[in-house]
Amino acid sequence: MRTDVLHAVRLAKLDLTLVFRNTTVLFTVLLLPLLMAWLFTQTQGEATIEGAPAGLFVLTGVPGLIMGFAVFVNLVNSLTARREELVLKRLRGGQPSAAAVLAGSALGALALFLGQVVLLGVWIRRTEGALPANVPLMLLAAVLGVAVFGLLAAACSGLTPNAEMAQITVLPVLLLMMIGSPVAFPSNALSGPLGTISGLLPVTPVVKIMRSAFLGADHYTGSGRALSALEQWTGALPSFGILIGWVAVTALLAKWLFRWEPRHG
Template sequence: MTTTTSTTPPRAAAGPATTRNGLRRVGVLARAELRLLVRNRTALFNALALPPLTMALFTAAGGVGDAADDVVGPVLLNVLTLMSLTFVVYYNLTVAYVARREELVLKRYLVGESSRAEILAGAAVPAVVVALAQAVLGVVAVSVFLEPPAFVNPLLMVLAVVGGSVMLTALAAATSGLSRTVESAQLTTLPLLFVALPFAGIFGGPGSSSGVFDTISTFTPLRPITDLMMLGASGIDGDGQALTFVETLAAARVPLGVLIVWTFVGVLAARRWMRWEPRR
């Protein structure tokens, strides 16, 4: 009778030490990505200047519409947050993942101790931090120069930014797999940037749209971010109704569900299409 001995090393049990090591690896990757971001002037411009400039152009073009004075601030804050997430997190991350793949950086990372999730998270940290910083600065600017938002439910605002960042990170990873080069990433990101944006609910004030178009837009990837931000900042739902804290929690169920579904879709798409080395 013979016995066989497995040569596969046992997996380390999950615990505080494993979590700390994972966070340490993500931090190291994030610092390396931050240095690359600072050196890339185009990416740095897109991260820092493009969202505020887009919001300024949006405002100059009358994007707020006939919104009441007490919701102008939340609407502008909503626009800034959405632009930061789409351009800084989604677009910049898509380009970054493609660039690191073509430079064989991702392939070298896989040889080390970092898992694929840690590699993606490490690259995403600088972009998410920039988006969070812009959202905070937007809150300060709106509170100082316009009528301060009511902040009926700040938790929903946090969920919008953090949940939106996770969803768009997953979608960026998936989109990078469809992009052969950094230049082609400018085309593969267009569907989300210029097709989904009109459905995001940032044009006009709350309750400015209704009907089939509004129903369809409710289930698009960017709409949950704006719905949650508006509910949290002003307590006003898509129909223009003012809600209390408890009522905002009930109204947030649909956008939260849509956000979770799109995050799940993004993760599945990333697992299916994400490439870790150049095509041969």
């Protein structure tokens, strides 16, 4: 067990080194979500959404976008490329267990995600003067979100023929994340079946928990009222339930679809 943990940490460090050496990946993973966040804030004006200034509301939902790029897109690209280059096959045949190899990739993605959330927090502090109200709640949401999208990335990489096609296979998931999750609009903006689908998307609970934990207010139901620390945790329970359900679903998908060796045909 201890050996697997050490191997996972070593592989995560290697992943981070490779990301910072690749300009294209660095832009896609680190800068593109923040650029999109800036563009979103420019369209909000002085309005309020769910009791919060519109700019602050949007920025506290940006972790949902970061999850898409820093975790999902990043891991689909890296896992597919390593599979085609036989790196995954060699790793699986070496000392690290299969779980340690995948955990190392997920750990590196988690570090990227948390680093960007810290940068986002600095941005919010400088522009909006706000500080996060419940950091432990945000961390738990981050871990569960990375677990879901890391497993989903593993499954998606199995469907991706090669590294060049990875940019195409990630698009449906990215579009759903950007259009269906309440990053820049209230959680009750969509009604009927669309609202139900939006609420069940795996990125939506991440956005709701992150926003509510940062602002210390009820953005689970959209009332915007101030919440105590206990109410922030209890209000997050339905969102955590959705995330845990997605962990189970994506784990099955990853087990079924993930490939260690190159696709043929």
